Amino acid sequence: DAKTTQPPSMDCAEGRAANLPCNHSTISGNEYVYWYRQIHSQGPQYIIHGLKNNETNEMASLIITEDRKSSTLILPHATLRDTAVYYCIVTANAGGTSYGKLTFGQGTILTVHP
Amino acid sequence: NAGVMQNPRHLVRRRGQEARLRCSPMKGHSHVYWYRQLPEEGLKFMVYLQKENIIDESGMPKERFSAEFPKEGPSILRIQQVVRGDSAAYFCASSARDSNTEAFFGQGTRLTVV
Numbered sequence: 001d002a003k004t005t006q007p008p009s010m011d012c013a014e015g016r017a018a019n020l021p022c023n024h025s026t027i028s029g030n031e032y033v034y035w036y037r038q039i040h041s042q043g044p045q046y047i048i049h050g051l052k053n054n055e056t057n058e059m060a061s062l063i064i065t066e067d068r069k070s071s072t073l074i075l076p077h078a079t080l081r082d083t084a085v086y087y088c089i090v091t092a093n094a095g096g097t098s099y100g101k102l103t104f105g106q107g108t109i110l111t112v113h114p
Numbered sequence: 115n116a117g118v119m120q121n122p123r124h125l126v127r128r129r130g131q132e133a134r135l136r137c138s139p140m141k142g143h144s145h146v147y148w149y150r151q152l153p154e155e156g157l158k159f160m161v162y163l164q165k166e167n168i169i170d171e172s173g174m175p176k177e178r179f180s181a182e183f184p185k186e187g188p189s190i191l192r193i194q195q196v197v198r199g200d201s202a203a204y205f206c207a208s209s210a211r212d213s214n215t216e217a218f219f220g221q222g223t224r225l226t227v228v
Contacts (some may be wrong), residue, residue, distance in 0.1 A: 034216070043118075043205050043219035044157065101147060101170060102217065104157040 004088045009109040012082075018075040020108050022088030025069040031092045033064060034102065035073045037084040044087070044104075047073065078112045085109050116141065118208050118220035119188075126226045127196045135191040135223045139208030146189040147207040147217060148181060157205065163189060196227045 005023040012018040024033065034049040048055055048062045050071075055062045061074040075082055087107040119138040127133050139146050148160040162170040163183035174181070178196075183189040193200055203224050207217040 038157075041203065041222075043221045044207075046216040046218060049216060101159055101162050102157075103159065104149075106156060 004090055004105055006086070006088050006105065006108045008106065009111070012075075012078045012110060012112050014080060014112055014114050015077055018073075018078040018082065018110055018112070020073040020075075020086050020088075020110065021070065022073070023070045024088070024090045027068050027090050028092070031090045033062065033068075033071050034089045034091060035060070035062065036087045036089065036102070036104075037082075038087070038107075039081075039084040047086075078110075080112050080114070083110060083112045118143075118206055118218050120204075120206050120220035120223050122223060123221065124224050124226070126228060128228055129197060130195050133193040133196050133200070133225055133227075135193075135204050135206075135225070137189040137191070137206030137208075137220060139189070139206075140218055143208035143210050143218075145209045145217075146183050147209075148189075148191050149205045149207065149219075151203045151205065151222075153202070160191075193225075196225070198227045201225055201227045 032049050032051050035047040036044040037047055038044045048057055048060050050062045050064055052064060052068060064071045085107040087104050089102050091102060118140055121136050125133055144165055146163045149157045150160055151157045158173055160173040161181045163181060165183055166185050178194045180192045203222045205219050205222045207219045209217040
């Protein structure tokens with residue numbers, strides 16, 4: 001799986017958009033970008049994933065650059081409950097094998113403050 | 115639809131005892147993954163199982179650790195003769211058979227070896 005680089009920490013004001021960057025310059029054509037978060041020692045929570053197109057769901061938006069070497073997770077209106085460690089993970093579609101084998105890095109500690 | 119269920123949530127064992135951690139995947143999911151998170155460290159993949167088969171155990175310690183996912187019942191992560199260094203949070207994740215799906219995590223079992 002390709003390596004990812006994320007800033008160790010970020011701050012965001014409550015109600016503002018949180019934009020979390022991720023670099024994955026060695027990503028290959030069959031690798032997806034996944035985002036998970038872990039709130040204070042709970043189990044990781046799936047947020048969103050994408051291959052090349054931008055994606056949006058009820059939690060967040062994922063913007064992937066055209067060359068796919070970087071991406072940004074956007075939480076449109078951050079709340080205090082969004083304070084967590086956010087993990088950007090790149091993993092391949094291994095011919096039908098599922099996507100549960102994930103390599104977690106150090107992630108970005110996002111702190112949302114009032 | 116219940117999520118991934120892990121039990122017990124907290125487990126205390128004395129050195130030398132056995133620890134059994136259980137994971138019931140989400141309904142309809144046939145792929146199970148176990149992860150370990152040592153204190154102040156990231157999540158590390160341990161093993162990937164499908165029903166009655168170990169698919170990938172590349173992250174499992176060579177001794178004392180074993181995992182199974184029987185035809186009926188939950189997946190079991192078994193740690194024999196526990197040592198203090200086994201104290202960690204153990205997370206289970208499950209995913210569906212189809213490709214391009216996300217994995218969902220349970221809330222974890224916190225093992226403390228005293």
